[in-house]
Amino acid sequence: FCFNILCVGETGIGKSTLMDTLFNTHFESTPSSHDLPNVTVKTNTYELQESSVRLKLTIVDSVAFGDQVDKSDSFKPIMEYIEKQFDMYLQEELKVKRSLHTYHDTRIHACLYFITPTGHSLKSLDLVTMKALDSKVNIIPVVAKADTITKGELHKFKIRIISELVSNGVQIYQFPTDDETVADLNASMNTHLPFAVVGSMDEVKVGNKMVKARQYPWGTVQVENENHCDFVRLREMLVRTNMQDLVETTHYRHYELYRRSKLQD
Amino acid sequence: FCFNILCVGETGIGKSTLMDTLFNTHFESTPSSHDLPNVTVKTNTYELQESSVRLKLTIVDSVAFGDQVDKSDSFKPIMEYIEKQFDMYLQEELKVKRSLHTYHDTRIHACLYFITPTGHSLKSLDLVTMKALDSKVNIIPVVAKADTITKGELHKFKIRIISELVSNGVQIYQFPTDDETVADLNASMNTHLPFAVVGSMDEVKVGNKMVKARQYPWGTVQVENENHCDFVRLREMLVRTNMQDLVETTHYRHYELYRRSKLQD
Numbered sequence: 249f250c251f252n253i254l255c256v257g258e259t260g261i262g263k264s265t266l267m268d269t270l271f272n273t274h275f276e277s278t279p280s281s282h283d284l285p286n287v288t289v290k291t292n293t294y295e296l297q298e299s300s301v302r303l304k305l306t307i308v309d310s311v312a313f314g315d316q317v318d319k320s321d322s323f324k325p326i327m328e329y330i331e332k333q334f335d336m337y338l339q340e341e342l343k344v345k346r347s348l349h350t351y352h353d354t355r356i357h358a359c360l361y362f363i364t365p366t367g368h369s370l371k372s373l374d375l376v377t378m379k380a381l382d383s384k385v386n387i388i389p390v391v392a393k394a395d396t397i398t399k400g401e402l403h404k405f406k407i408r409i410i411s412e413l414v415s416n417g418v419q420i421y422q423f424p425t426d427d428e429t430v431a432d433l434n435a436s437m438n439t440h441l442p443f444a445v446v447g448s449m450d451e452v453k454v455g456n457k458m459v460k461a462r463q464y465p466w467g468t469v470q471v472e473n474e475n476h477c478d479f480v481r482l483r484e485m486l487v488r489t490n491m492q493d494l495v496e497t498t499h500y501r502h503y504e505l506y507r508r509s510k511l512q513d
Numbered sequence: 514f515c516f517n518i519l520c521v522g523e524t525g526i527g528k529s530t531l532m533d534t535l536f537n538t539h540f541e542s543t544p545s546s547h548d549l550p551n552v553t554v555k556t557n558t559y560e561l562q563e564s565s566v567r568l569k570l571t572i573v574d575s576v577a578f579g580d581q582v583d584k585s586d587s588f589k590p591i592m593e594y595i596e597k598q599f600d601m602y603l604q605e606e607l608k609v610k611r612s613l614h615t616y617h618d619t620r621i622h623a624c625l626y627f628i629t630p631t632g633h634s635l636k637s638l639d640l641v642t643m644k645a646l647d648s649k650v651n652i653i654p655v656v657a658k659a660d661t662i663t664k665g666e667l668h669k670f671k672i673r674i675i676s677e678l679v680s681n682g683v684q685i686y687q688f689p690t691d692d693e694t695v696a697d698l699n700a701s702m703n704t705h706l707p708f709a710v711v712g713s714m715d716e717v718k719v720g721n722k723m724v725k726a727r728q729y730p731w732g733t734v735q736v737e738n739e740n741h742c743d744f745v746r747l748r749e750m751l752v753r754t755n756m757q758d759l760v761e762t763t764h765y766r767h768y769e770l771y772r773r774s775k776l777q778d
């Protein structure tokens with residue numbers, strides 16, 4: 249089973265920590281230099297066991313996104329990467345003798361967009377980027393480093409983010425509510441969007457258990473405590489309940505749109 | 514006694530909260546629109562009582578700094594503001610009939626530069642901006658929202674920041690160690706630079722006292738607890754021990770440099 253996740257967010261926003269935490273693995277990846285002049289995309293593929301499924305997971309990272317002093321083209325390398333994967337699939341699909349069954353699908357199934365937890369609103373870069381990508385990939389925005397924001401601030405921040413996305417016409421992925429077996433769970437999860445996440449692979453003793461946490465002098469943020477952040481909800485939605493739907497939506501909606509516009513030119 | 518502070522940092526990084534906390538006042542200022550196309554500078558002047566001194570405090574805020582998609586000129590409006598104040602002073606100084614004694618000095622005595630707590634390193638915007646301003650104003654960099662970073666991460670982050678400032682030739686303000694009465698205190702404070710600060714005007718009950726804090730489900734960050742952040746050190750250095758030195762350094766070093774280059778043209 250192939251699953252491809254694209255992580256978009258500024259350097260230091262917590263992308264690699266969150267990926268490690270989501271899949272409970274230390275993903276090896278070469279650290280990138282701080283002063284890369286341009287945004288690049290870095291991909292790594294891993295073989296994992298997730299519940300009882302053998303998963304071929306590809307994590308695509310936006311490198312140096314938002315680092316440039318001039319960010320007006322920041323989304324372009326990312327958008328080009330997404331379209332290139334559609335194009336490669338299209339070339340295979342158009343062949344006379346094709347092997348779609350064994351084709352290694354590299355199309356992006358989910359784009360985790362990391363929002364800086366300012367507590368105010370989205371940045372222009374966020375709106376520009378998500379607007380450029382929303383018709384090409386399933387966007388799942390997350391509020392990064394949610395341990396920066398108090399409960400009261402977070403409530404207002406989430407409302408502000410959703411209203412800015414709506415007023416800017418940005419489409420984000422909604423967990424599907426047509427399948428009865430998951431409709432209730434997904435509907436309730438949709439009300440928590442965007443998920444406010446905390447990532448950590450450090451283990452801290454809480455009570456008599458070792459839990460993933462971030463330990464501060466004033467207290468310990470427990471990653472899997474639903475009172476502390478939405479990490480468990482994100483994992484449930486992304487890794488457990490909706491992987492299949494994300495793959496299908498990519499194929500039947502985003503890829504079809506690309507194919508139609510490509511073949512019409 | 515006139516004191517003028519310039520705050521430079523991205524929207525939502527905590528500038529207004531820190532100012533309120535430093536001077537224990539709710540400074541009134543009109544909220545700025547989120548989508549200002551350019552960086553502007555907003556100034557407000559307040560009359561305060563600080564210890565037994567009547568203080569005419571002017572807070573100059575960088576508005577929408579870092580919000581633009583293209584940030585290459587972000588520092589310019591700020592640099593122009595600083596130079597304009599030097600120029601106005603110079604015009605007064607050059608008059609035949611002048612009144613320097615009653616002149617309302619608007620020159621910036623301290624620039625608090627707010628660093629985003631990524632835990633990685635400075636952003637290109639930070640280096641570009643501080644490099645442009647370091648010969649014109651006393652720069653005091655602070656790590657904002659220090660409650661985002663654990664003790665271990667903060668230690669590495671501070672070392673990284675200082676080494677990047679040094680290797681990029683950025684001059685930051687050092688608390689003076691020539692005056693015996695404050696030399697020891699200042700020398701020890703210099704080792705904590707850049708100060709990692711937390712701001713809050715919310716009061717929370719801790720023990721049997723009401724203290725300024727940020728309350729999270731996992732614990733309460735106490736602003737004035739030196740184990741939690743460097744807020745008390747910043748207040749001590751900026752508001753209590755070194756205000757006079759900051760005013761003098763502005764006049765005898767930064768202003769002199771400006772005057773010399775202006776009169777030589």
Ligand SMILES: Nc1nc2c(ncn2[C@@H]2O[C@H](COP(=O)(O)OP(=O)(O)O)[C@@H](O)[C@H]2O)c(=O)[nH]1
Nearest residue numbers: 259260261262263264265393446447631632661
């Ligand atoms: N406060 C906080 N810090 C985090 C969190 N996740 C990661 N960090 C820290 O942020 C820094 C950057 O994390 P990293 O995953 O390398 O960011 P990336 O550059 O986006 O991949 C590290 O010091 C992490 O320990 C989080 O959820 N909350």
Ligand SMILES: Nc1nc2c(ncn2[C@@H]2O[C@H](COP(=O)(O)OP(=O)(O)O)[C@@H](O)[C@H]2O)c(=O)[nH]1
Nearest residue numbers: 366367396524525526527528529530658711712
């Ligand atoms: N975690 C954290 N949040 C803070 C801190 N100071 C302010 N905030 C929050 O960050 C948000 C923006 O603060 P504000 O002072 O308005 O930022 P400004 O736009 O730079 O003036 C508000 O929700 C504040 O409550 C801090 O020290 N730590």
